[in-house]
Amino acid sequence: xxxxxxxxxxxxxxxxxxxxxxxxxxxxxxxxxxxxxxxxxxxxxxxxxxxxxxxxxxxxxxxxxxxxxxxxxxxxxxxxxxxxxxxxxxxxxxxxxxxxxxxxxxxxxxxxxxxxxxxxxxxxxxxxxxxxxxxxxxxxxxxxxxxxxxxxxxxxxxxxxxxxxxxxxxxxxxxxxxxxxxxxxxxxxxxxxxxxxxxxxxxxxxxxxxxxxxxxxxxxxxxxxxxxxxxxxxxxxxxxxxxxxxxxx
Amino acid sequence: xxxxxxxxxxxxxxxxxxxxxxxxxxxxxxxxxxxxxxxxxxxxxxxxxxxxxxxxxxxxxxxxxx
Numbered sequence: 045x046x047x048x049x050x051x052x053x054x055x056x057x058x059x060x061x062x063x064x065x066x067x068x069x070x071x072x073x074x075x076x077x078x079x080x081x082x083x084x085x086x087x088x089x090x091x092x093x094x095x096x097x098x099x100x101x102x103x104x105x106x107x108x109x110x111x112x113x114x115x116x117x118x119x120x121x122x123x124x125x126x127x128x129x130x131x132x133x134x135x136x137x138x139x140x141x142x143x144x145x146x147x148x149x150x151x152x153x154x155x156x157x158x159x160x161x162x163x164x165x166x167x168x169x170x171x172x173x174x175x176x177x178x179x180x181x182x183x184x185x186x187x188x189x190x191x192x193x194x195x196x197x198x199x200x201x202x203x204x205x206x207x208x209x210x211x212x213x214x215x216x217x218x219x220x221x222x223x224x225x226x227x228x229x230x231x232x233x234x235x236x237x238x239x240x241x242x243x244x245x246x247x248x249x250x251x252x253x254x255x256x257x258x259x260x261x262x263x264x265x266x267x268x269x270x271x272x273x274x275x276x277x278x279x280x281x282x283x284x285x286x287x288x289x290x291x292x293x
Numbered sequence: 294x295x296x297x298x299x300x301x302x303x304x305x306x307x308x309x310x311x312x313x314x315x316x317x318x319x320x321x322x323x324x325x326x327x328x329x330x331x332x333x334x335x336x337x338x339x340x341x342x343x344x345x346x347x348x349x350x351x352x353x354x355x356x357x358x359x
Contacts, residue, residue, distance in 0.1 A: 050319065111308050131316035145319055156317060167307060233310045240306045252311070279307055285315030 047092050048075075048136040049085045051117045052283070053146065053153045054127045056081025062120030067113040068092065072121075075139050077146035080153055083121040084142060087135070097133045118283045126161035128153055129285045160284040163228060163256050166263065167279035170219050170249035170271055171241070172212035175205060215274045216249035222270035226263035227253035231286045245275060254287045 049067055056076040066072045066085035074081045090096060100106040111132060118129045136142050146153070224230055233250040241247060255263045260281075267278055 053317070107309075108305050111305065111312050112303075114312060115303070115308055129316040131318045132312040134316075134319050149319070153317070165311075167310075169307075231315075233314065236306055236310075250310070279303070282311060285311035288315060288317045 045089045046086050047089050048138060048142055049087045049092065050130045050134045050136060050142060051083045051085065051114060052121045052127045052129045053080055053082050053157075054121055055079060055125055055157060060124070062117050062123075064116050064120050065113065066117050067110050072117050075142045075146070077143045078150055080146050080150060082130075082142050082146055083117065083127075084136075084139070085117070092135055097135070101133070115283075118285075122283045126157040127283055128156040128160065128288045129283050130288075155290070156288050159290070160254065160287055162258075163254050163284065163287075164260070164281035165252055165284045165286055166223075166227075166255050166260075166267075166281060167252045167277075168219060168223050168249065168267055169236075169247060169251075169277040169279070170216050170274050171243055171245035171277070172215055172248045172274040173244075174208045174212040174246045174248065212246070212248045212274070215271055218272075219249055219267065219270040219274070219276055220251055222266040223251070223253050223263060226259045226266050227255050229254040229287055243275075248274070252282070252286045254284060 051062075051066070051072065056074070056079055059074055059076075059081075061072045061074050062083060064072070066087070068085060068087035068091075070085045070087060072083050072085045075084050076082075091100070100110060114132050118127060121127050122129075136145070220230070230251055230253050233252065235247045235250050238244075238246055253263070264278065267276060270276065
Protein backbone atom coordinates (compact mmCIF):
# COMPACT_ATOMS: atom_id res chain seq x y z
CA UNK A 45 0.00 0.00 0.00
CA UNK A 46 1.16 3.52 -0.62
CA UNK A 47 0.22 7.09 0.18
CA UNK A 48 0.39 10.36 -1.75
CA UNK A 49 2.56 13.20 -0.43
CA UNK A 50 1.58 16.65 -1.73
CA UNK A 51 4.34 19.19 -2.35
CA UNK A 52 2.68 22.09 -4.07
CA UNK A 53 -0.08 23.21 -6.39
CA UNK A 54 0.55 25.09 -9.61
CA UNK A 55 -1.12 25.92 -12.89
CA UNK A 56 -1.84 22.48 -14.12
CA UNK A 57 -1.65 22.01 -17.83
CA UNK A 58 2.09 21.36 -17.80
CA UNK A 59 2.84 17.69 -17.43
CA UNK A 60 6.48 18.12 -16.55
CA UNK A 61 7.03 16.95 -13.00
CA UNK A 62 10.11 18.20 -11.13
CA UNK A 63 13.21 16.19 -12.00
CA UNK A 64 14.41 15.76 -8.42
CA UNK A 65 13.87 13.01 -5.88
CA UNK A 66 11.07 13.40 -3.38
CA UNK A 67 10.77 12.71 0.33
CA UNK A 68 10.74 8.94 -0.16
CA UNK A 69 13.29 8.94 -2.96
CA UNK A 70 10.43 8.77 -5.43
CA UNK A 71 10.13 10.70 -8.68
CA UNK A 72 7.45 13.36 -8.27
CA UNK A 73 4.48 13.47 -10.63
CA UNK A 74 1.56 15.75 -11.37
CA UNK A 75 -2.08 15.08 -10.51
CA UNK A 76 -4.25 17.49 -12.49
CA UNK A 77 -7.80 18.70 -11.97
CA UNK A 78 -9.23 21.48 -14.10
CA UNK A 79 -6.60 24.16 -14.54
CA UNK A 80 -4.66 23.14 -11.46
CA UNK A 81 -1.96 20.55 -10.98
CA UNK A 82 -0.78 19.13 -7.68
CA UNK A 83 2.84 18.05 -7.57
CA UNK A 84 2.77 14.84 -5.59
CA UNK A 85 4.87 11.81 -4.81
CA UNK A 86 3.96 8.20 -4.10
CA UNK A 87 5.37 7.29 -0.70
CA UNK A 88 5.32 4.14 1.40
CA UNK A 89 2.63 4.03 4.03
CA UNK A 90 5.22 2.86 6.49
CA UNK A 91 6.90 5.97 7.85
CA UNK A 92 4.45 8.31 6.16
CA UNK A 93 1.26 7.42 7.97
CA UNK A 94 0.17 9.52 10.90
CA UNK A 95 2.25 7.67 13.45
CA UNK A 96 5.27 7.59 11.17
CA UNK A 97 5.14 11.31 10.50
CA UNK A 98 4.59 12.16 14.14
CA UNK A 99 7.71 10.18 14.97
CA UNK A 100 9.63 11.87 12.15
CA UNK A 101 8.83 15.27 13.62
CA UNK A 102 10.70 14.30 16.78
CA UNK A 103 13.68 12.89 14.92
CA UNK A 104 15.86 15.72 13.75
CA UNK A 105 17.73 13.77 11.09
CA UNK A 106 14.50 12.51 9.58
CA UNK A 107 12.78 15.89 9.88
CA UNK A 108 15.73 17.51 8.12
CA UNK A 109 15.69 14.95 5.31
CA UNK A 110 11.95 15.47 4.79
CA UNK A 111 12.26 19.27 4.89
CA UNK A 112 15.13 19.40 2.43
CA UNK A 113 13.48 17.03 -0.02
CA UNK A 114 10.13 18.81 0.23
CA UNK A 115 11.83 22.15 -0.33
CA UNK A 116 13.85 20.87 -3.32
CA UNK A 117 10.74 19.56 -5.06
CA UNK A 118 8.81 22.79 -4.43
CA UNK A 119 11.72 24.82 -5.81
CA UNK A 120 11.71 22.73 -8.99
CA UNK A 121 7.94 22.77 -9.20
CA UNK A 122 8.05 26.56 -9.20
CA UNK A 123 10.93 26.96 -11.62
CA UNK A 124 8.66 27.46 -14.61
CA UNK A 125 5.81 29.42 -13.07
CA UNK A 126 3.80 30.30 -10.02
CA UNK A 127 3.63 27.72 -7.27
CA UNK A 128 1.62 27.48 -4.06
CA UNK A 129 3.66 25.38 -1.62
CA UNK A 130 1.76 22.98 0.62
CA UNK A 131 2.59 22.56 4.31
CA UNK A 132 5.21 19.94 5.13
CA UNK A 133 3.80 16.51 5.93
CA UNK A 134 0.53 16.64 4.01
CA UNK A 135 -0.36 13.15 2.89
CA UNK A 136 -3.42 11.86 1.03
CA UNK A 137 -4.63 8.31 0.72
CA UNK A 138 -4.74 8.27 -3.07
CA UNK A 139 -4.84 10.40 -6.22
CA UNK A 140 -8.64 10.54 -6.17
CA UNK A 141 -8.50 12.27 -2.82
CA UNK A 142 -6.00 14.78 -4.22
CA UNK A 143 -8.27 15.49 -7.20
CA UNK A 144 -11.24 15.98 -4.89
CA UNK A 145 -9.21 18.40 -2.77
CA UNK A 146 -8.07 20.36 -5.85
CA UNK A 147 -11.67 20.71 -7.01
CA UNK A 148 -12.95 21.68 -3.61
CA UNK A 149 -10.30 24.32 -3.00
CA UNK A 150 -9.71 25.48 -6.57
CA UNK A 151 -10.66 29.09 -5.87
CA UNK A 152 -8.33 29.31 -2.92
CA UNK A 153 -5.42 27.89 -4.92
CA UNK A 154 -6.06 30.17 -7.87
CA UNK A 155 -6.07 33.15 -5.53
CA UNK A 156 -2.84 31.96 -3.93
CA UNK A 157 -1.18 31.50 -7.33
CA UNK A 158 -2.27 34.95 -8.42
CA UNK A 159 -0.89 36.43 -5.22
CA UNK A 160 2.59 34.96 -5.68
CA UNK A 161 2.89 35.00 -9.46
CA UNK A 162 6.05 36.81 -10.53
CA UNK A 163 7.15 37.12 -6.90
CA UNK A 164 9.60 35.37 -4.67
CA UNK A 165 10.23 35.16 -0.95
CA UNK A 166 13.35 36.64 0.66
CA UNK A 167 14.36 36.22 4.27
CA UNK A 168 15.96 39.04 6.23
CA UNK A 169 17.58 38.40 9.58
CA UNK A 170 19.31 41.02 11.69
CA UNK A 171 21.77 40.29 14.47
CA UNK A 172 22.91 42.93 16.89
CA UNK A 173 24.81 43.17 20.13
CA UNK A 174 21.96 44.04 22.45
CA UNK A 175 24.35 44.56 25.33
CA UNK A 176 26.24 47.33 23.58
CA UNK A 177 25.52 50.37 25.67
CA UNK A 178 26.16 54.01 24.98
CA UNK A 179 27.91 55.05 28.14
CA UNK A 180 30.58 52.61 29.15
CA UNK A 181 31.93 54.69 31.97
CA UNK A 182 31.72 52.79 35.23
CA UNK A 183 29.16 53.78 37.75
CA UNK A 184 30.44 55.85 40.61
CA UNK A 185 31.62 53.53 43.30
CA UNK A 186 31.78 54.98 46.78
CA UNK A 187 34.39 52.75 48.32
CA UNK A 188 33.06 53.03 51.83
CA UNK A 189 29.58 51.90 50.90
CA UNK A 190 29.85 48.58 49.07
CA UNK A 191 26.11 48.01 49.15
CA UNK A 192 25.40 51.30 47.44
CA UNK A 193 28.21 50.68 44.98
CA UNK A 194 26.73 47.30 44.13
CA UNK A 195 23.26 48.71 43.59
CA UNK A 196 24.57 51.57 41.48
CA UNK A 197 26.57 49.13 39.36
CA UNK A 198 23.52 46.96 38.88
CA UNK A 199 21.45 49.94 37.87
CA UNK A 200 24.10 51.10 35.38
CA UNK A 201 24.23 47.59 33.89
CA UNK A 202 20.48 47.55 33.63
CA UNK A 203 20.38 50.98 31.97
CA UNK A 204 23.04 49.99 29.50
CA UNK A 205 21.16 46.78 28.74
CA UNK A 206 17.92 48.67 28.17
CA UNK A 207 19.65 51.18 25.91
CA UNK A 208 21.33 48.39 23.95
CA UNK A 209 18.07 46.54 23.48
CA UNK A 210 16.33 49.73 22.46
CA UNK A 211 19.00 50.50 19.89
CA UNK A 212 18.93 46.94 18.55
CA UNK A 213 15.16 47.13 18.20
CA UNK A 214 15.47 50.42 16.32
CA UNK A 215 18.02 48.89 13.94
CA UNK A 216 15.74 45.90 13.36
CA UNK A 217 12.80 48.15 12.54
CA UNK A 218 14.87 50.34 10.22
CA UNK A 219 15.92 47.25 8.25
CA UNK A 220 12.33 45.99 8.18
CA UNK A 221 11.13 49.38 6.95
CA UNK A 222 13.80 49.61 4.25
CA UNK A 223 12.99 46.09 3.03
CA UNK A 224 9.26 46.65 3.24
CA UNK A 225 9.45 49.61 0.89
CA UNK A 226 10.26 47.24 -1.96
CA UNK A 227 8.14 44.28 -0.87
CA UNK A 228 4.53 43.31 -1.43
CA UNK A 229 4.03 41.63 1.92
CA UNK A 230 5.87 40.61 5.04
CA UNK A 231 5.68 37.94 7.72
CA UNK A 232 7.61 37.78 10.95
CA UNK A 233 8.93 34.60 12.47
CA UNK A 234 9.89 34.04 16.05
CA UNK A 235 13.44 35.14 16.75
CA UNK A 236 15.82 32.21 16.59
CA UNK A 237 17.65 31.17 19.70
CA UNK A 238 21.31 32.20 19.73
CA UNK A 239 22.18 28.54 20.23
CA UNK A 240 20.77 27.81 16.77
CA UNK A 241 22.54 30.61 14.94
CA UNK A 242 25.87 30.00 16.60
CA UNK A 243 26.45 33.74 16.78
CA UNK A 244 27.44 35.87 19.70
CA UNK A 245 25.08 38.60 18.63
CA UNK A 246 21.41 38.24 19.33
CA UNK A 247 18.86 37.95 16.57
CA UNK A 248 16.67 41.03 16.60
CA UNK A 249 14.74 40.55 13.36
CA UNK A 250 13.58 37.38 11.62
CA UNK A 251 11.28 38.44 8.82
CA UNK A 252 10.45 37.23 5.36
CA UNK A 253 9.25 39.34 2.45
CA UNK A 254 7.30 38.69 -0.71
CA UNK A 255 9.09 40.61 -3.43
CA UNK A 256 8.11 41.26 -7.01
CA UNK A 257 10.84 39.99 -9.32
CA UNK A 258 11.02 43.43 -10.91
CA UNK A 259 11.83 44.89 -7.48
CA UNK A 260 14.49 42.40 -6.42
CA UNK A 261 17.49 44.60 -7.23
CA UNK A 262 16.02 47.52 -5.30
CA UNK A 263 14.99 45.25 -2.44
CA UNK A 264 18.45 43.79 -2.11
CA UNK A 265 20.08 47.19 -2.31
CA UNK A 266 17.76 48.58 0.35
CA UNK A 267 18.45 45.67 2.70
CA UNK A 268 22.18 45.88 2.10
CA UNK A 269 22.20 49.58 2.82
CA UNK A 270 20.25 49.35 6.06
CA UNK A 271 21.10 48.14 9.51
CA UNK A 272 23.93 50.42 10.51
CA UNK A 273 26.09 48.66 13.04
CA UNK A 274 24.26 45.36 12.79
CA UNK A 275 24.74 42.17 10.86
CA UNK A 276 22.10 41.72 8.20
CA UNK A 277 21.64 38.33 6.59
CA UNK A 278 19.64 37.90 3.43
CA UNK A 279 18.38 34.45 2.45
CA UNK A 280 16.57 33.37 -0.66
CA UNK A 281 15.01 33.41 -3.04
CA UNK A 282 12.59 30.97 -1.44
CA UNK A 283 9.43 29.57 -2.95
CA UNK A 284 6.61 31.62 -1.40
CA UNK A 285 6.05 29.27 1.53
CA UNK A 286 5.11 32.07 3.88
CA UNK A 287 2.68 33.71 1.48
CA UNK A 288 0.68 30.75 0.24
CA UNK A 289 -2.16 31.78 2.50
CA UNK A 290 -3.87 35.14 2.48
CA UNK A 291 -3.54 35.64 6.19
CA UNK A 292 -0.48 35.10 8.29
CA UNK A 293 -0.34 31.45 9.26
CA UNK B 294 26.79 47.14 8.22
CA UNK B 295 27.89 43.63 7.41
CA UNK B 296 26.07 41.52 4.92
CA UNK B 297 26.65 37.99 6.04
CA UNK B 298 27.00 35.33 3.43
CA UNK B 299 25.11 32.29 4.55
CA UNK B 300 26.49 28.85 3.89
CA UNK B 301 25.65 27.25 0.63
CA UNK B 302 23.50 24.78 2.46
CA UNK B 303 20.30 26.33 3.69
CA UNK B 304 20.15 26.62 7.39
CA UNK B 305 17.77 24.03 8.74
CA UNK B 306 16.14 26.44 11.13
CA UNK B 307 15.40 28.92 8.30
CA UNK B 308 13.93 26.07 6.31
CA UNK B 309 11.76 24.94 9.20
CA UNK B 310 10.58 28.50 9.86
CA UNK B 311 8.97 28.34 6.43
CA UNK B 312 8.05 24.70 5.95
CA UNK B 313 6.42 24.20 9.33
CA UNK B 314 4.64 27.54 9.56
CA UNK B 315 3.97 28.26 5.90
CA UNK B 316 2.40 26.51 2.97
CA UNK B 317 -1.22 25.81 2.33
CA UNK B 318 -2.74 23.68 5.06
CA UNK B 319 -4.96 20.90 3.76
CA UNK B 320 -7.05 18.92 6.13
CA UNK B 321 -10.08 16.74 5.77
CA UNK B 322 -11.27 13.20 6.10
CA UNK B 323 -9.24 12.11 3.14
CA UNK B 324 -6.08 13.63 4.47
CA UNK B 325 -3.58 12.37 6.90
CA UNK B 326 -2.32 15.54 8.39
CA UNK B 327 -0.37 16.73 11.33
CA UNK B 328 -2.08 20.08 11.28
CA UNK B 329 -3.36 19.58 14.78
CA UNK B 330 0.06 18.91 16.15
CA UNK B 331 2.02 21.99 17.01
CA UNK B 332 4.66 21.31 14.41
CA UNK B 333 6.83 24.29 15.18
CA UNK B 334 6.92 23.47 18.81
CA UNK B 335 7.67 19.85 18.11
CA UNK B 336 10.47 20.57 15.68
CA UNK B 337 12.05 23.24 17.85
CA UNK B 338 12.10 20.78 20.68
CA UNK B 339 13.94 18.40 18.42
CA UNK B 340 16.32 21.13 17.29
CA UNK B 341 17.06 22.51 20.71
CA UNK B 342 17.66 19.11 22.19
CA UNK B 343 20.04 18.27 19.38
CA UNK B 344 21.88 21.55 19.81
CA UNK B 345 22.14 20.97 23.52
CA UNK B 346 23.56 17.56 22.83
CA UNK B 347 26.18 19.09 20.54
CA UNK B 348 26.90 21.84 23.03
CA UNK B 349 27.69 19.39 25.80
CA UNK B 350 31.43 19.58 25.34
CA UNK B 351 34.04 18.47 27.80
CA UNK B 352 32.93 18.06 31.34
CA UNK B 353 33.02 21.60 32.75
CA UNK B 354 34.39 20.17 35.96
CA UNK B 355 37.60 19.22 34.22
CA UNK B 356 40.43 21.65 33.60
CA UNK B 357 38.61 24.35 35.45
CA UNK B 358 40.76 24.35 38.49
CA UNK B 359 41.67 28.03 38.34
